[in-house]
Amino acid sequence: MAENKTQATGASVEEFLAAVEHPVRRSDGLRLLALMSDITGEPAQMWGPTIVGFGRYHYKYASGREGDAAAVGFSPRKSGLSLYGLTYGPQAAELLGALGKHKTGAGCLYINKLDDVDDAVLAELIRLGYRHVTTELHHG
Template structure:
C-alpha cells in the first residue's frame, strides 16, 4: 500500500492565497501558532494539509510511512486538526477548547474565533511530545 499524503514542494503561503478571506486569515494565524509551539516550519502535505515536523510510524499490519507530528487543514466547512488527541492528557484539554467535534485522529472546529487558543497551543504541545521518539527528517 502506497502512502497517498506526502510532503509537497508547494509553498504554504501560495496554498493559503487560494482560500477565501476567512480561511486564509485563520490559516495564517494557525501557521504562526503551530510554528511558535513546535519550532518547526510549515510544509504542505498533499493538496490541503499544513504539517509541522515529521515522524515515522509502523502498524502491526506492517504498513509504515511518515506523517506530520502536528498538522491542520483549513477546509471550507471546518478547520481540521491532526495529532492533537494522542497524548493521555489531551481529553482534559479538549474540554477547555470550546465548540469542536472529533474523529479518529481529527479535531474539527468551525471557526478559530470560537475556540480557546491557549487550549489549542497546549494540545499542539502535548501531541508534539508523543511523536518525539519517532521524529525523522524527511529530506
C-alpha cells in the same frame, strides 16, 4: 499495501493559504501557521495538496505498513478547520473538555473557526500533541 497518500511535497504553504477562498478560513490558517511554527520550532510543509504540517514522525503498524506523517498540522477546508495530531496525547481528552466548540473523529479535531476555541488550550494541545508523536511514541 497502498502507499500513504499524504506525502510531503515541495509546494508553497504561503501560496496554498493565500488561495483559500473563505476569508475566515484563510485568516485562521495564517494564525495556525504562526502558532504551530512557533510551538513546534519546525518549518511548515505541505503534505499532499491540502494539509499544512510541522515536523514528522515515522509510524509502523502491526500489519507491516509504515511511513512518515506530519507530527501536527491543519487544513482549512470549506466546512471548517481540520487539525491533525492533537488528540493522541495522554492529556488530550482533559484539554478537549476545556477547548470550546469542536468535534473530533478519525484522529482529527474539527473547529469551525478559531474564535470558537480557547487559544491557550489550543496551544497546549499543539504542544502536547507534537511532543507525544515526536518523543513519547519512540520510547515505548
